[in-house]
Amino acid sequence: KAGVTQTPRYLIKTRGQQVTLSCSPISGHRSVSWYQQTPGQGLQFLFEYFSETQRNKGNFPGRFSGRQFSNSRSEMNVSTLELGDSALYLCASSLAQAGMNTEAFFGQGTRLTVV
Amino acid sequence: AQSVTQLGSHVSVSEGALVLLRCNYSSSVPPYLFWYVQYPNQGLQLLLKYTTGATLVKGINGFEAEFKKSETSFHLTKPSAHMSDAAEYFCAVIFSGGSYIPTFGRGTSLIVHP
Numbered sequence: 001k002a003g004v005t006q007t008p009r010y011l012i013k014t015r016g017q018q019v020t021l022s023c024s025p026i027s028g029h030r031s032v033s034w035y036q037q038t039p040g041q042g043l044q045f046l047f048e049y050f051s052e053t054q055r056n057k058g059n060f061p062g063r064f065s066g067r068q069f070s071n072s073r074s075e076m077n078v079s080t081l082e083l084g085d086s087a088l089y090l091c092a093s094s095l096a097q098a099g100m101n102t103e104a105f106f107g108q109g110t111r112l113t114v115v
Numbered sequence: 116a117q118s119v120t121q122l123g124s125h126v127s128v129s130e131g132a133l134v135l136l137r138c139n140y141s142s143s144v145p146p147y148l149f150w151y152v153q154y155p156n157q158g159l160q161l162l163l164k165y166t167t168g169a170t171l172v173k174g175i176n177g178f179e180a181e182f183k184k185s186e187t188s189f190h191l192t193k194p195s196a197h198m199s200d201a202a203e204y205f206c207a208v209i210f211s212g213g214s215y216i217p218t219f220g221r222g223t224s225l226i227v228h229p
Contacts, residue, residue: 006158033216042205043205043219045217056214058216090158092159102209106151107158108157111156
């Protein structure tokens with residue numbers, strides 16, 4: 001069974017540009033969550049999608065957005081990139097919507113560097 | 116506010132020594148607790164989790180953790196460290212009554228010396 005696949009693995013962008021990251025969840029999983037990981041802040045929750053609907057959202061500016069397709073694949077977009085957006089972006093998939101006993105499976109992440 | 120604290124951003128042990136990574140949470144209601152491991156340039160892998168039942172939980176790679184309600188702790192241990200255990204370890208908590216999105220600790224980097 002294939003794991004969570006994130007593409008691309010590495011990305012370098014210039015300030016002011018926008019970027020789209022992709023996540024393919026484990027087959028059969030309907031929930032996808034996104035996290036930003038930085039050395040200073042650790043893992044910060046961005047948003048969760050379930051059945052093409054955003055169910056939860058973290059405390060990030062509107063420049064960060066996402067969506068989920070009918071096949072459960074998800075994309076996140078960051079517009080008007082800032083240097084501080086440089087981070088490892090992790091995607092996690094789960095069978096069901098976030099709950100007390102929901103186990104998340106993580107992808108390898110996309111390393112975004114903004115210059 | 117509900118929070119997760121991992122004491123020590125870095126823990127250094129010798130190969131064969133006991134590994135102890137600390138995690139405390141702030142909640143009066145027992146939450147669900149997880150430990151994840153992250154190897155360089157990789158995503159997070161679940162080591163073990165506590166939901167209900169036995170408070171001593173065994174995970175993969177010889178790790179185990181004990182949920183202590185009175186201490187609001189979920190420390191991770193391994194009797195004998197191996198070089199391959201060197202990685203970043205994250206404690207995560209799902210607090211009841213909220214959005215059920217896990218809150219992660221800042222992580223502890225485990226360094227294993229030969």
